[in-house]
Amino acid sequence: MPAYAELQAPIYAYIAKLKVKSGDWVEGKYYLDLAISKLSLVKSDELYIDSLESISGIYLVRGNYAETIVYVQKMADYAHDSKNKRGEIVALNRLALIYIQLDLFQLAVEPLQMALTLARETKNYDGEFLATLYLICVHINLPEVGPQETFELTIVAENIPSRLNNNNGYLTRFKGIVQQQLGNFSAAEKWLKLALNKAESDHDIRLLQAVSKNLAELYVVTNKPLLALDYAIMSLRYNNKMPHSNNSAAIQYLLSNIYQLMGDDKNSLKYLRAYANFQHLANETNTISLVTTMDKRIENIKSQHEYAELNNSFLINKVMVEENKNKQQQSIFILIALGLVFCFFIIVFFVHHRMLKAQVVTSMKDGLTGVFCRSYLKSYLPAVQSRFERETDPELSLGALIIDCDDFKFINDTFGHAGGDKALKAIVNTITTQIREHDLLIRWGGDEFVLICESVSHSQMRELAKRIIRSISDLLIEYDQATLSVTISAGYALHDKNEKFNFDELIKTADGFLLTTKRSGKNNYLGSKNNGLSATDFSKIFSKGIV
Template structure:
């Protein structure tokens, strides 16, 4: 797999997610993960996992989102940098918030703040403080909300280059905290300043939030008619970018304002708007539920493909490692023999250089087909990228494993691949190792032994078998 192909697939999976094609995003993410794993391209792996996590989050599959984020953060720990980890914390916060787990959401924000300060990514730190303030407001802890919003404003002012909208977003949380605390003079002064800020001409969502806040302030000040008008203005703005959850809150507030005014006729119209929106939200939820059910139905098939090498259909390394580890663990308990054959085609690079990589791929596929036909259904065979294969044999003695290896090397020798009317011969080198009566309990260690024997077979002239002593 060429690096450019991986870059292209990274762009594809990101584009699909941005377009809201979450089912397709998840499926392509599995393929990107598999190819990235085979190529040891950890950037591709992390792109696959973070897009998969975001897609699961967007369709409400919170547990699946958690699983993908956990894997993402694990890869970040081994192969990513602090920026990768910071991105992971951002999506993890959203999932905890969606799950209404404010304790874990706050803990994740704390990690974001600490790491963001270390990296001097003050925009990320400011956003984290804003989110912390939002959670405090949701819990009606308005003192805490004001405290964290004020810290967010400090961080926004440290960000370079100076970004007015970043500071503006934090001020929204400051004003919200003032309203919650009943500091209406402070709230009014700040909201009036924001309402007349020319910055809002370019930021429609923030303009909507300002009118929403202004309506809340007016409700607290018992100026209900003006509050209704402000909520209506916010509603019209929200309709322009179709945020239906935001609309739901605004329509509820309009109904409340009508109730406080005692305006039955206006209240009826507001109520009708609210009922129509609830119907629309219900239809959206039905569609999302159908997508989740469809995805669950397809998930097993997607995961089966994720366990397979894209070129040969054999198992890939991640599946081989997991399945062999489980096999070795059980074998150690019952004293069962497990052997590993490492098989590598000879002179594939020369064939690629002479006949092209497409021909090399045909050779790999043919050898995979020939060798997989020589093993039992209980045995495992996988490709690890390039032309290297691993075969795991369960319950065979070292002598029986050697016989199997001899059958495989002979089957490869008999294989002829046609190219331009000529038939090209192929050979392979094999290394054999076993689990040492239960002493070896991981695939990594077992394959390492077989790979060392394979290296010896190559060094001794290729087209032969070597057994690890």
């Protein structure tokens, strides 16, 4: 494979991200599909993580949360398997950002805390800054968190030595929102105006939309409706340029409030109606809360019209018609909301199940070599037995190969435990290059390993043992300005197809052949066709050369 082949996926993904951010979804989709098709060519951990980060980011920008979660989960699984801490931090931050965009702020807290812990342990300042930035956003939107605590978190964020923390417009925006929550309106206006200038210089449509809305809300609170109207309209205009319009309903509702503040009930009802229509057409995740709020706004406007135009029957009837229409729409909204909540809980359950499964699997893996521990057999063997009993080919059976490092005590005594650990890692890495994808390698204890091979023939088992012995004996391990050479001895056995499943007897037979191999001079292997032979037969078999 050419060296540049693994660069294709990350490059195509990056181009796709630029195209989508510029609003060219058709071109972006073309490069996105190319990036996904080239993922299998990427061998570098960092490049693979970069590719998945860009791909999930594209789907997030598009508002496609289901696909975003799929690629975030891929990133999390790959980072865990490859022990790539940066990948784990990116995946946790991206998962939290999904929750934030879905307005599920409480759910974002746990992954952000995990990301912060990992980032600080590994001194990943970019990951730490993003996690802190997202946590500020979460605190702003959680009523149980006070603005003073959020303000202190902004101080922490601005002191993180990240390349992303260079006049960051999002952090500046959050400072303005926190100052408004603290009641410092002049300071809030200053920070939000700085964030707006930064967004304009960076041509950041997402930030322009958000800051414009924040300024409009600030001017509503400070009773400056004309300024509030200008920024709300500006926010809606920027929102229409974005790949998805999840914030449209909130901006239209804000405009309705502003026009009501100005005494313009006609335009207030117009934007309230637009807000209701958007809620009907869009699959907003916060439908329930918005429906409740909308109901209150309709009743408020209705009472104002009845009071102001009590003698005008035409206008009273018009308001009643609007109310009836909105009540009909509320029923539809509630049904949509219930469906969305149900779908969301299915997604949360799926993600939680995958994370729990990954934690269980991790607890069963050997911390040094990365292969499964002996305890894993308890959950693994029932499935092995089921497949063994269903196997119909008389030439294929269940095989076990026991591997033991020759003179491992000498290696530990000569090079120390660190040298012994490096030798064990090298042995495991070499063995994994020789076995099939579905073969299972287990650390049995100390320097002894067991390889379980399903649906394998006697000749395949013999060739596998031969390849492993040869590859280990050719191995040279560089350690502390010295070169280690290691050898292994092995014994294998195949389960008798005519006998009842007995894994312990299979291991016992293979272990007997391993002992015979050790006594005969090491760096060799010995095995039988099935496990029906007793220990007294080993010397006869060895003398006949069944190896």
